[in-house]
Amino acid sequence: MATKRPRLTPTPSVWVDAPDNILLRLAAYLPSSGDRIRMSFANKHWSRALRGEGQGRPPQLPLPPPLLPCLIFPSTEAPTFFCPIDLMSYPLPLPRAVRNARICGSTEGGWLVLALDARHAHALYNIYSGNRITLPRGLRITEVKIDLPLVLRAATLSYSPSYSPRGRGGYMIGAIALVGRRRCPAFWQEGLENWITPDPEDMWTRRRLQDVIYCSGAFNFLTTAESLVTYTPVLKGDNNELSMLRYDYDMVRRQDYADDLLFIGGGHGSMVRYLVPIGGWLHMVVRYIYNDGGTGVLRVFRFELKPPASYGRSFRGTWVPVKEFQGHMLFVGPACSRSIDVAHFHGFEDSTIYFPDDCFFPADTQPAADNRRWYSFVDMGRYSLFDVDSIDEFWPPKDRRPERSDNAPCTWWFH
Structure with missing residues (x-):
């Protein structure tokens, strides 16, 4: 009669509950947000540690260097995200309800x-x-x-x-x-x-x-x-x-506001505006989208206060043109624009604006499932205030981003 072999219980890995200081030290060697994100997905303990919400077991190290925001490309079937450090795209595992x-x-x-x-x-x-x-x-x-x-x-x-x-x-x-x-x-x-x-x-x-x-x-x-x-x-x-x-605010129109009205009224294109704080000051980014060529120019204005026009009136506000914003780069999007210090990120330049596509495809495009309209991922890129005649349309690289989404515009993922 054969002897019954005892069942072996697998030894739990010491890494499952590794101390926070060890995990943070490892994460500091991962400059790519894609690598850190995959590390945080390993389990809830690792995720809390990398976000600075862990147990803080001594000796506690400072948090790893900050990450640049990733760009999420939503999809009901296969959402992805783009990492601006390694310029690669990765699958983004999300529950069905979130994907929809x-x-x-x-x-x-x-x-x-x-x-x-x-x-x-x-x-x-x-x-x-x-x-x-x-x-x-x-x-x-x-x-x-x-x-x-x-x-x-x-x-x-x-x-x-x-x-x-x-x-x-x-x-x-x-x-x-x-x-x-x-x-x-x-x-x-x-x-x-x-x-x-x-x-x-x-x-x-x-x-x-x-x-x-x-x-x-x-x-x-x-x-x-x-x-x-x-x-x-x-x-x-x-x-x-x-x-x-x-x-x-009692607004004072900027000097060239009438020219922008002619741009729209003449049928040349449309304008999208974003609010973003830079160095404690509120700024407005204006994006000019031409009918025949997509985004052509982005301009930045700083909000400034002027004294009231008369007693009992509100303070007046105005938008003042900005030619550069030293030490900062902008990631703009509806209700989620951010200014980020370039000093933490090698190879990135200040006075640069990263803008995603947040528009629909034309209304005559064949609708997606459930009669949903398509969101475009075509008109996006990188713009430098130092080179106003050129937009880098290859950011993100076109072979690492889909052309459209069947449920939502792309969105910044802040870590």
Whole structure:
């Protein structure tokens, strides 16, 4: 009779629960964001350690050098991301529900703002951990106390949910929302059952909101007319109820604004505007998209304040042209533009703007499944303010990016 052999229990690897300082030291030798991302996907412990959220076992080393944002190419079937360090593309494993969602915002720590389906469902999703935070479906108009369904078009966060400072009520989301056929500002904070908008006038305004960013303690909204409106969160009443303090700047038109109106009115193309903080100053990037050739020029303007025109009037604001921004490069996108210090990244130059494609294919293009429109990944590249006559259309390389998406525009992935 054969002797029954005992079952051997595999010895667990010492790397599964390796000390944080060892993992951080290893990660410091991986300059490619693609390599670090794959390392963080190994298990939850490694992911927390690389994001600085681990146990901090002594002796704790400083976090590895920062990573440049990657560019996500969404797809319902095979999403990918592009790493700007090694110029390579990699598969991005995402659950089916996330692949089907439309990404409408992103922030540090690997968080995405998702529009999940046509039934007004939205959520925050973390790429590293898979954590999901459900967001409300409705917008509460505080003055009249009615709720309306909304669709987020672009959303930004005051702080990353991973690094939200304590004692400030947690992070907030400020968004450009579509309610009916009108765009309006919408806000949400942890604990709120609905999105809020502070003033019914915002629901029916004819100003077309184009971008939003959080800067200097306030959510800043930019219109297609280059007006700037800020909303500052404040607590009111005995119950510390959240309210948004609105301020409209009396804008002074920049000198060549009329020329831009002729560019659009003459049928030459369109303009897209992005808000981005650079060195503590709020800036506007204007992108000129020609009908016959795509993006041709990008210009940068700094927001500056002027004294009120008369007693009792608002402070006046104006956009001042900027020829360079020393020490910084820009990664622009709807509600998620960032300025990054070039000193941390060898081979990158300041006064350079990296811009993705965030437009639809023409309306007459054959629709994707479920009658969805296609998003284009064609008009994107790198632009230098020092070489205004040239756009590098081969960033990312054309053989390392798809031409289109069946559900969402490309989005920056901030680590």
